[in-house]
Amino acid sequence: MIEELKRTLSEEVDRLRHELNVTLPQEIRKAVEHGDLRENSEYKAALERQQFVQARLGHLTQRLSKLSSIDPSQIPEDKVGLGSVVVVEDERTSARETYSLVFGDAVEFQEGHVSMGSPIGRALVGKGVGDLVVLKLPTVTRRLKVVELKTIHQQ
Known part of the structure; x- marks a missing residue:
């Protein structure tokens, strides 16, 4: 059970890291190319998603650390x-x-x-x-x- 949960959380961490390091920078770059950032909804949405992904990664990393400290x-x-x-x-x-x-x-x-x-x-x-x-x-x-x-x- 503990190992299964660790594996599931690790898979989500991997997906989110890929999104944070590859997908979101591409989306932000595309949005910047559209011009005026003050009224650019794609840019704002990508930044909001980036903040969410960073927060979720922090939470998952902390949870994985706690799981690793459990001694069955x-x-x-x-x-x-x-x-x-x-x-x-x-x-x-x-x-x-x-x-x-x-x-x-x-x-x-x-x-x-x-x-x-x-x-x-x-x-x-x-x-x-x-x-x-x-x-x-x-x-x-x-x-x-x-x-x-x-x-x-x-x-």
Whole structure:
């Protein structure tokens, strides 16, 4: 999971660097050739895109640095943590729900993915099979029991 996210972010970094160093300079050069820069929408759009790409590259570089510092051996093998797939059962309704814990800035959230910083994510972290999770939401308090757990080590 961590390696997959690093690969995805690295691919985006590569695309953005190419855009920043090759594509955008060409667009800016073409826009300058059109003349008066004060009323040149192509020039303004290219500069705005350039600023966005630079900011996104900074964010991705910082995120990759944080990902590189994660030591998978520090993630517990029997408790909910990053990359865990957890099945919980609602005590009141006996309904079962499955959650996958991911980073808050995961590239693509899929059905059942929850970030580690979300209310359900924070409530689940550190719990093991058989543990009771009390999830306090604005309109209701839910009591969930962890019935199955696959950690990042078991996937």
